[in-house]
Amino acid sequence: MLRLHANEHPQGPPAGVAESLHALVPELHRYPSREGALQAAIAELHDVPLNRVLVGAGSAEIISLAWRVFTGPGRAAFFHEPEFEFYPMLSAQCGTAALTRAWPPEEHLAEYLRQERVGLMALSNPHNPTGAWQPRQAIADLAGRLPDTTVVLNDEAYYDYVDVPDAGPSLKALSELPNVLTTRTFSKIYGLAGLRVGYGVGNARLIGLLRSLQTPFSVSSTACSAALAALADQTLVLDRRARNREQREAMAAALTERGFEAEPSQANFLYVRPPRGTADWVADLLDRGVRVYPVGSALRVTVGSAAETAVLIAAVDDVLTSIQTKSMEEI
Known part of the structure; x- marks a missing residue:
C-alpha cells in the first residue's frame, strides 16, 4: 500500500x-x-x-x-x-x-x-x-x-x-x-x-x-x-525541501494534465479537486494500492518520491481509463 x-x-x-x-x-x-x-x-x-x-x-x-x-x-x-x-x-x-x-x-x-x-x-x-x-x-x-x-x-x-x-x-x-x-x-x-x-x-x-x-x-x-x-544536520533540511519542491511541482503538473485542479502549496502535500465524473477517487485509488486523504469532494495527496509519484499517476490513469470504458459501455 x-x-x-x-x-x-x-x-x-x-x-x-x-x-x-x-x-x-x-x-x-x-x-x-x-x-x-x-x-x-x-x-x-x-x-x-x-x-x-x-x-x-x-x-x-x-x-x-x-x-x-x-x-x-x-x-x-x-x-x-x-x-x-x-x-x-x-x-x-x-x-x-x-x-x-x-x-x-x-x-x-x-x-x-x-x-x-x-x-x-x-x-x-x-x-x-x-x-x-x-x-x-x-x-x-x-x-x-x-x-x-x-x-x-x-x-x-x-x-x-x-x-x-x-x-x-x-x-x-x-x-x-x-x-x-x-x-x-x-x-x-x-x-x-x-x-x-x-x-x-x-x-x-x-x-x-x-x-x-x-x-x-x-x-x-x-x-x-x-x-x-x-x-545536528541542518543541510538535510535544505536538501529535502528542494526535493519536495521538485516532486510537488511534478505531481501538480501530472495531475493537472489529467483534469485535476491543484491548489498552490508550500507543504509536502497537494490539495486537489478531481475531474468531474462518477468516480469515488478515494475508494478507486485504494483499490489500486494508493491511499489518499479525502477532504469533502477534494483530496489531500502527500508528495512522495519520484517512484511513488509514478505509482500514483499510473493508478490515476487506470481510474480514468475505467471511467472512459464505463461511459462507452453506457452509450
Missing part, C-alpha cells in the same frame, strides 16, 4: 539517528533524561531562552495542552474550514465550542474573534489541508489586534517545506509576543513520525501554563535522542 494520506516524508530519518538509538540501548531501563538537552538544542536553534521552549510527544501534545489551557466555558476555539482534523477532535474532547470560518482568513477576523471571546485561534501554517502559506507578519499583525487572552496557535508542522522568502518576524520575535504559541514537529521533514516528538515556542508565561499540565516523562529517551541527532 502506497501511503499518500498522512503527509509522511518519503525518506527515513537522518543517518545519525540509527547510531544514536543504538547507543541508547544500555540506558533503556532508566526513565527519560534527555529532554533538557533537546530543549537546549531547540533554544539554540531559534536563539530563544530555555523558558520559551516546551518539548512534547509530537506537536500534537503541545496543541492538546493549548486546548486544555486556553479554551473552556466561555472561551471558544476557532479554526478555518477545511481544517486539520485534529482541531475539531480536541474541541469535542475538551467540551469546547468550536467556531469556524471558510479559508482563507478574512480582513475582519480579529474583530470577530474579539466579539466571540475566542480563547484559542488555531492556524496551521502552511495550512492543512490546502498547503497555503501565510507570511509570519500576518500572524503577528493578527495577534496584535487581539487581546492577550486570545492565543494564536501558529501551527508550523510543515514550515520546513516552505520555499518562498519570508521577511517577516523570526520565530524568536514571535515568541516575544504575549499571545502567540508556535508549534513544530520532527514528524515531517526529519522523518521521525513513529517516535512522536515536537515542541512549542512562546513567551515564558504561555510555556509555563502548558508545562503545568504536561505529564512527566511524556517524551521518551529514544525520541529525544533521535531528535537531537536529526537537528
